[in-house]
Amino acid sequence: MIGKDYIAGLVGEWIRGTGLFLVDIYTGHSNDIRVYVDSMEGVTVETCVEMSRWLEKKLDERGNNFSLEVSSPGLDMPLRVRQQYEKNLGRDVEVVFKDGKKRKGTLLEVNEEGLKIEVTEKALSGGSQKKKKPVKAERFFAFDEIKSTKVVISFK
Secondary structure, three states, X not given: OOOHHHHHHXXXXXXXXXXXXXXXEEEOHHHEEEEEEXXXXXXXXXXXXXXXXXXXXXXXXXXXXXXXXEEOOOOOOOOOOHHHHHHOOOXXXXXXXXXXXXXXXXXXXXXXXXXXXXXXXEEEOOOOOOOEEEEEXXXXXXXXXXXXXXXXXXXX
8 A cells, every 4th residue: 555655755746846735645445546736826737637647657666556636625625734724815714613513704814723714793782772783703713623614615
């Protein structure tokens, strides 16, 4: 079986200086390998094909049977690395927490500890009516309490 660390080393060699970053590597039974790469500008099919051909040659040298797929992460995949969060600043995201709760909002900031999103919450309005009205608020969430974050796709 071809190890993830070995594949990650090869990918790192290929992407060095290109502006691409490694998002994830999946290895399955029978050496099924999927490599996900991205960049701040996106990834072209041609780039994926070039990388795939190069990786195939390197992996063939080991003499193992394998299947290889190189692509950018799909819109339905959760964000995995900090560069993906940075790429999606200003976009709407859905954060799923380890306790199962969810929050939607606009991604404002990301750092080593977590992310900040602008959410809409109901808060009491002034006056004697004591009605709740929607207000925007910034909330910080630590990565250790987050299960996944996905970009919300809007067809407006």
